[in-house]
Amino acid sequence: MPHFHPRATEIAFVLEGKIYSGFVDTENRIFAKVIEKGQVMVFPKGLLHFQMNVGDMPATILGSFDSENPGLVKIPNAVFGSGIEENLLEKAFGLNSKEIAKLSKRFAPH
Template sequence: MSLALTVLFFGLFHSYVTLASDPDPVNDFCVLNRSSATTSLPCKNSSLVTVEDFVFSGIKFRGKFSETGLASIPSNVNVFPGLNTLGMSMVRADFDVGGVNVPHSHPRATEIAVVLEGKIYSGFVDTQNRIFAKVIEKGEVMVFPRGLVHFQMNVGDTWATILGSFDSQNPGLQKIPSAVFGSNIKEELLEKAFGLTPKEIAKLRKRFAPHRL
């Protein structure tokens, strides 16, 4: 390979890697300025920053269980301003007995999750539709590659808790059932894609309507 081609290859590779994660910070920190009306995530004046900007207590206690038996509390830049520009965030997820975290994906982040309590059937599906899943227990960790559909279910006899970490300050969340049946995709397409009747689709749309999320 010539020197010119080598330089071009590494330049393109570097650009790909750079675009695959949140931008690197250019300051020590950039606490999100909540008082600003702009959408450019401006920094809070550094002279006004305190230690409280870097502490978040929202995941100390379990949240309220949803209909699927999941209580999920995110700790991202939207609720924790000190994370701004740092390229990371977390989530606490508690599961009632039999509780489920429905198939979903995080379009902007890889996730790594550790089981704090209980037994969780946990896994993901790759783009070849291969499933990688097993029951993980307290102290075990599993990683979910960026953008791939993944899921969890409490298979133990007591409540369970996991703590997830992301390589993005705002990883995003797209729940597959809600994305398909909670949106305005044409009914005819859903009928052909899933082999469902209009009555069945109406029932699913009612269940996953945006106001229920």
């Protein structure tokens, strides 16, 4: 799930498997590639990033942060599950009220 850590840089080390991993910088450029066992990727503090298993077997990643309290903001939850006015979301994403309601229900806190 796309997310970011507002207070920390993260490093991910692949112990097993293949991971499609990347981040988006402040100019909306993507830096992504498949990393495999023994490789690492660094996610700069505050930047949107993601990881997805793309191998044929389970993957294991060792992640570490440069802060004891990195924070975690999951993008779908922050946008659709936070209570932002639906009218604003409709305009921002070009979706209709039915689509926004469906996403809001899916990502609302349980």
